[in-house]
Amino acid sequence: MSRHNFFDKxxxxxxxxxYRRKMIFSFLIFAVLVxxxxxxxxxxxxxxxxxGALKPLRKTLEANEKILQSTFDTSKKSKVYTEKDAVKNVRVxxxxxxxxxxxxxTWRLQVVRAAGDTLKLSLDDIEKLPKVHVIFDFKCIEGWSQVTHWAGVPLKTFMDYYHLNTQEKMNYVGLQTVDKKYYVGIDMPSALQSQTILCYEMNNKPLPMNQGYPLRLIIPVKYGIKHLKQLGTMYFSNQKPPDYWAERGYDYYAGL
Amino acid sequence: MGLLNSFNSSTNFRMKKVIKKHPLAIRWFHWINFPVLTVMIWSGLLIYWANSVYKISVGNTTIIKFFPKGFYKALNVPFHLAKGMSFHFAFAWLFIINGILYVAYTIFSGEWRYLLPNKYSFKEAWQVLLHDLHIKKYQPPQLKYNAAQRIAYTAIFFMGMGSVLSGFAIYKPVQFSWVAFLCGGYEAARVEHFILTIGYVLFFLIHIFQVIKTGWNNFQAIISGLEVIKPEKQISTNEQA
Structure with missing residues (x-):
């Protein structure tokens, strides 16, 4: 388009x-908008x-969660790395x-199948189940990430082995630390994703105390806040289980 | 003849020649984008604080640290990660929707013709720069935007796209793994997202400086849509056309 046309048109x-009327009108509208x-x-x-979040923002986070959960694909895995990519100094x-x-x-994993029906398992019980290694880029909600190496039994394998079939059909898994002071809730599709493990090894050694000995959750499709350490109790629910960080203003879903 | 002349001049006295510079839709997009992007940058800062590791350094000497403690303190940034995320993931929708509407409007209205750089733009942008820095007197002719503006306003569109893409790569790196891949990975996406944000801030500073320098007639056009063509400018316009 020529220059002439632009100015002519x-x-x-x-x-x-x-002109003055137009100016006053536009500036009035502008002031109202501001x-x-x-x-x-x-x-x-x-x-x-x-x-912990302003109500309209909490509603938006929940709407985001709904939208993104509906597109969640359990076959999508967190990128897998090799053992030599994994760091030796794992951030705590x-x-x-x-x-x-x-x-x-004396420690037992307490799996609450239903009210008054709790399965109590020792570390040996869990270690004898098929073990898988998960080496992935661990992502903290703070923004840092680290390629780390973990091993344990896939939660899906564990639940199948103990015939928790009706529980697998529920909406959420709830987890609590031994002292119940830290707790998370996880949607079932993410919990049953094949990389989600009940983890007892880090870098081919038993978990250090500060990394959640004897048993922790590793769930690569979630931020670190959901990777609960020193697991004590597991239960199932159709309602969202309480979640420590979600109560403090974070997104409940925290999915990646 | 004499009568006609005096009639004409009196008409000119009561009339103003104006150019419809910015269509209403573009003014709306502009003024919605400004506060929304401000909230995005502010909430992004609250998030970035939680792992504020970026810096520019030569050897072992840090030149710029993003960001110094005093800066965070002055803006009340520390310990608001959750708040930052709740605002960021709500206002992101407004930023995306407004951006899509703006681009769609620009395409369908034909406004893109005045916006996209053409084959002369890069040479002319250099001349504009020299002119603005008072090195050269010559100012290349322009339509709605000069060549430097064309490049800047087109770049800002790609920056917006880059922010949305890298944002999704950080937000859902597993589900949108292909977006993360396009960005060169999760860590790279985070760096890109940060650099683009610094880019907006620099854009804003230059933009404000230029708007103040250019003056009221230009500024009010983004509110009223009309820019007055001053008589002397009218003559030069005719000459150039």
Whole structure:
């Protein structure tokens, strides 16, 4: 388009008074919009909080979760790395609910199949199930990530072995640390994804205490906040189980 | 003849020649984008703080640290990761929707003709730069936007696309693994997302400087849509056309 056309098409003559009227009108509308924007921002920031997040934002996080969960594909795996990619110094994060020592002669994983029906399993019971290695880029919600090497039994294998078939059809798995001070809820499709493991080894050695000895969850399709350490209790529910960080304003789903 | 002349001049006195510079839709997109992008940058900063590791250094000497403690303190950034995420993942929708509408409008209205750089733009942008820096007097002719603006406003479109893509690569690196792959991986996507944000801030600073320098007539056009063509400019316009 030539220069001439641009100016011809868009140029017109208007009277001074109609120009002035147009100006006042546009600036008035603009002022109203600015005021509306400021009002909307103030309104949003004065909304009550729900689970640590402003209510409209919490609703949006839940809507995001719904949209993204509906497209979640369990066949999509977190990228797999080789053993030599894995770091030796594995970062420790999150000390809530962590005990200094745990005696595995008395420790039992408590699997609540239903109210009043709890399966109690020793570490040996879990270690004799098929073991898989998971080497992946562990992602913390803070923003850092690290390729780390873990091993244990896939949660799906574990649940199949103990005939938790009706439980597999429920919506959520709830997990608690031994002292129950840290707890997470995980949607069932993510829990049953093949890389999700009940983990007892890191870098081919038993888990260190600060990495969740004797048993922790490794779930590569979630942020680190869901990889609960020092696992004590597992239960199943159709409602969202309480989640430590979701109660403090984070997205409940925390899926990757 | 004399009568006609005086009639004409009196008409000119009461009339203004104006150019419809910015269509209403574009003014809306612009003024919605400004606060939304501001919220995105602010909430992004709250998120970035939780792992604020980026810096520019030569050898062992840090030149710029992103960001110094005092900067965070002044803006009340520390310990608001959850808040940052809740705002970021809500306002991101507004940013995306507004961006899509803007691009669709630009395509269908034909406004893209004044926006996309053409074969002269890169040479002319250099001349614009020299002119703006007061090195050369010559200013290349322009339509709605000059060549430097064409390049800048087209670049900002690609930057927006880059932010959305790298954003999704960080947000869902497993489900959108192909997006993460396009970005060169999760860590790379995070760096790109950060650099683009710094880019917006620099764009904003230059933009504000240029708007102030160019003056009121140009600025009010993004509110009213109309820019007054001053008589002397009218003459030069005719000459150039």
């Amino acid at each position: 868009r140029t017109k003559e208007i009277s001074n008074s109609s 005021a509306a924007g400021i009002f909307a921002w103030k309104w949003l920031n004065h909304q009550p909080t729900e689970q 994060n999150g000390l809530v609910g962590m005990e200094k020592t745990i005696d595995t002669s």
